[in-house]
Amino acid sequence: MASALSAFRICDFTGQLAGAGATKWLASFGAEVIRIEDPVREGRWDILRGTPPFVDDQRGVDFGGGFGNHNTDKLGITLNLRTAKARELLTEIIKLSDVVTENFAKGVLERWGFGYEQLKQIKPDIIYVSNCGFGHVGPYSNFRTWGPIVQAMSGLTFTSTLPDQEPAGWGYSYMDHTGGYYMVMAILMAMIHRQRTGEGQWVDLATTESALSLSGPALLDWTVNGRPTRQARQPSSNRNQWPAMAPHGIYPCQGDDEWVAIACRDQTDWQAFINLVNEVWCKQAAFESLDARIGNQDALDQHVGVWTSARNKFEVANELNAAGVPASAVQKPQERVDQDPSTSGFGLWSTVHHTKMGKVRVDGQPVHFSKTDWEISRAAPCLGEHTEQVLTNLLGLSADAVQQLREEGVL
Amino acid sequence: MTALTGIRVLELSNERISLAGKLMADMGADLILIEPPGGDPARQYPPFLDDEPGEDRSLYWWHYHTSKRGIVLNLDDATDRESFRQLIRTADVLIESEPRARLKDLGIDYAQLAVLKPDLIHVSMTPFGRNDPKSDLPVTDLTIMAGGGPPWSCGYDDHTLPPVRGSGNQGYHIGCHFAVMSALTAILHRGISGDGQFVDLSMHAAANVTTEAASYSWLVAEQTVQRQTGRHASVEPSMESQILCADGRHANTGVPPRFPHEFKKLHDWLTELGLLDELPEAIFLEMGANWEGPFDLARIGEDDTLTAIFMAGRQALLLIASRLSAYDFFFGCQSAGLSVGVINSPEEAFEDPHFKARGFQVEVAHEDLGRSFRYPGAPYRFEKTPWRISRRAPKLGEHNDEVLNFLDQ
Structure with missing residues (x-):
């Protein structure tokens, strides 16, 4: 089957779920996503590289289960950006890329000499999408976040609760997923605009804002009617629904935690x-x-x-x-994944063959396209797995030159 | 110029798909919302302007249908169906969440529409996908979420309390995000190949892949995460992360202090607040500030000194929080480099200085009422093609004449 996005190349600095989840969508539709990682810190700016779950007893930066899930079909290369030669190589990759993506704290790319102004000098029609909790502009832009902090600041933790209890919150980084979805939309819309006009641009994605936009009717009840969501015995999120319904809730069943x-x-x-x-x-x-x-x-x-x-x-x-x-x-993970014909029948779970982990199952995409469907065929890259491939195929370096760069500590 | 200028999207009005239309309309798409005679039932959903019901007074409706034009077509009627076919000839994208068989029964499913408009992109969002008979069963946001996984991870340490489904139609939202991602991907492909196509989107599948470690802990290691109050559901229990502050609001402390500079800043902050004498464990903060070598969280519980330092960090945060408002606690922690968040209600977040400074509050004119109202603003900031609400939600059939007369010409 043809690929929807095979004409596009992404120079990708993203990590965790909030960023890597976004470029996973692009990669599963055929975009060439090149992950740039730091050899000195073994790619650990993405903490998921080495954190559980693990297959069996294997541990280390090539074995993180979450990393494996979020980075399928991407190429992984290492560049030691402390060296001038690595920065030259990155410059050449950016010249050949359509999009630069990252979800660092504000200012990290600038410090390496690859802020938006520099990116534009390298490639005038580049699309640059930055993703961070508070965005790159505004009073909190230097504050630090991760998924649960984004959810707390934006109201989503507060509106996930039972009455007379402290907030339950989301129990996972809903906004890492959803921030990633807004990042995908931002990348794709900027690409559509460029396809039609030739113009690149920067998108400043603050995932706290994406999150806040998900409570629309409640916010209008506040701005129009002055009614707050913070009230006695409210929110009561298993009951709350527009329009109101009753019964409307989650009830206990036979068995343990059913x-x-x-x-x-x-x-x-x-x-x-x-x-x-x-x-x-x-x-x-x-x-x-x-x-x-x-x-x-x-x-x-x-x-x-x-x-x-x-x-x-x-x-x-x-x-x-x-x-x-x-x-x-209320389905448990095992019930959804292994025993539910509506997920297996949809082809939702993909199996990939990882270079070190072997056979691993990962999340697929919840859609099917009639002409250019997604395909998850390659496991997440081990650290530097595609360095030689990318530098020789894309930049035309010889294998000897790559070896030389390795010895010089550039890769 | 906006990102989606000139791209015409038809939306068959349905509460499940409405956010997808809004997301594209607010980025400039020419969005035509098609309602049945009598209007979409969501026009009658609360909350209402001044709490008075009315088909143009639903704030729910106002939010989900910004920047759209609205027409009424009775798709059960042959004449109106012909108008729909004419409209399809002018459209780039169709988004809908109709019952599986409905469009086929009416003779306007993708196979027939693609004859009229070969490069049409048709995104169909159903509860379980087009080929799953379960898609004909009744669902709501609550049941989609329950079956799809999120509530299993959300709730309290006390498992006699039920799992929690976060409010605000997030199950619909998850589906709509994938609807837009799909439409945009197909538009890019069409820009290169000229091809349209059909997209089959399952809301159940979308929720299933929006559960983070719940799914992949099972996929990778056949482990089951368990819900915990205010923090990630986890295979192994983790430390509490929500703190009650002096004003009765909560904060989320995220990752506890674990670097020397963090212990130092915490120590300095306690001194500044005059609270150092009230913390018996303060000496351990000093030890943390002078710690050399890696601070290995995995050794907490095994190494007594490490454990004492780590617990002192937590005690210091609890003490400070008990004396400060949640906001001051958040601001102080962040100023000290700690990733802490105040647990805002939506309206508290909306009025927060950061979001105000970024321009998140936008005014939308309701010229019919002679008033304007503050709306939630941009979910992302485009440099060249800004997000914008171009008009308030349409009244029932408001744009019938301008849209349908144009077809006659």
């Missing part, structure tokens, strides 16, 4: 729900109308929870679905 989500959207769903449950409380006036159920939601949820807790989560979901009511088991 749960089911149920949403009755309207009276039709409610009628179908109580036909199935068929207990005395279902007929109480306190639960008859939506308004009544919302007013008595604690009591309602108590009844629903007692009913579900005697049952298997998948059976509850299947029976409610058959009756036309939205419901789903």
Whole structure:
């Protein structure tokens, strides 16, 4: 199958999930993504290079499971940018690239002599996309963040909670994923603009802003009606929904830490729900109308929870679905990955052959294109795995010259 | 000039896909929102302007449909369907989240539309993908999230409390992000090859690959992460990271201090606040400040000195937080180089000086009401092709004449 993005080359300094997750999308659609890494610190500006999960007992910078997941189909080269020769080689790579991507703290690329002004001198139509928590402009631009800090600052931690509890937050770096998605959109839109006009540009992505934009209706309720989300017993995020629904929540099921989500959207769903449950409380006036159920939601949820807790989560979901009511088991990783025909049938999990780890499974992409579908075929690069390949094929160096540069500490 | 100027996108109105249209419309696409007679049910979703319901008063509607023009077409009616076909001839992209069989039943699925417009890009977002019969089952944001994985990782150390689904339609948002990424990828490819294509997007799959280590801990090592209060779900329990501050708000302390310069700054800050005498463990901060060699977090619990230094860092943060507002705690920590965040509510974040200084608050005119309102602004800052809300959300059928009359010419 043809590739959608094979005409494009990305000079990629990204790391972690927030940056590397973005360029993974480009690589899986055929873009040539060249990861630039530091040989002296063994590429550890991406901390995931050497952190768990690991396959078996293997440890080290080539064995990080998260790194392996986020860097499929990329080329990996090492350049010691403390040396003038490495900076010359990087300059040549940038001349041949369409996009430069990074998610360092503000100022890191400038210090190496590759800030946006210098990038433009090297290649006037370059696209430069920087991704950091607070962006490169503004009072907090020198402050440091990672996913949970971005989520805390932007309201997303606060709106993921049960009432009368401290914030639960997201339990993972939702904004590393989502910051990466906004980075992909920024890169692609800048590329579309360049394709049509020949003009490059810089995109300053502050993932706290992307995150804040994900609470739109709540923000308008604040600016238009003056209503804050910080109120007694609020937020209550398993219940909160526009429009309001009841029951609407996550309820305990048979077994250890087993749960089911149920949403009755309207009276039709409610009628179908109580036909199935068929207990005395279902007929109480306190639960008859939506308004009544919302007013008595604690009591309602108590009844629903007692009913579900005697049952298997998948059976509850299947029976409610058959009756036309939205419901789903809260799936555990193993259930989603190994036992769910809706993920395996979609071809969601790819297997790659890593140079050192061997066979490893990774996240695929949740889409299929009819003509230029994604393909995940190459595992994440070991440190410097493609240095010689890139320097000889792309820059035309001889193998001897590459060896010489290695000995000089340039690579 | 904006990035997507001149690119016409048709959107079949549906709460699930609306963010995707907004993302492209705010970057300049000519977005035509197609509603059924009577309007999209989301027009009736709260919250409302002054809490009074009405089809043009939903703030939910206002947010998700900025920069779009709106028309009404009854796709069940042959005449209107012909207008839709005419519109398709002028379009670059179609985005929709209709039931699987609906467009086929109406004779306007991709196979037929591609005859009218061979280079059309059609993005179809369904709950479980086009080939999965489960896509015909009813879903909401809550059920998509529950099945797709995020709530398993979100909640509390106390596992008698249920897993938590973050609010705000994030399950729909995840799908919409992939819808836009797909449309843009296909547009770039079309710019080179001239080819359009069909994109089959599964919301369930999108949530599944938006769970970070929950998925890859299983994929790589068959390990199951467990949810923890306010921090990453993890195979092995980790240290608490949320701190209650003097004003009753919380902060997230992120990665605890572990470098000599961090212990030194913490020590200096305590001195400055006059709190040094109140921290019995202060001596360990000094030891941390003078520590030589690597500070190996893996040895905490094994090496007594390391453990004492590490715990002193945490105690110092707790003491400071108990005396300062969450904001002052955040600002002080960050000024000392510690990656700490205040747990803002959305409105607190919106009013924060950093976002204000970056221009995140934008005014949108509602000329029909003779007023303008502050809206959330750009999710990214383009140097040459800035994000911009070009108009308020459309009223029902507001642009029927200007869009459809043009077709007749």
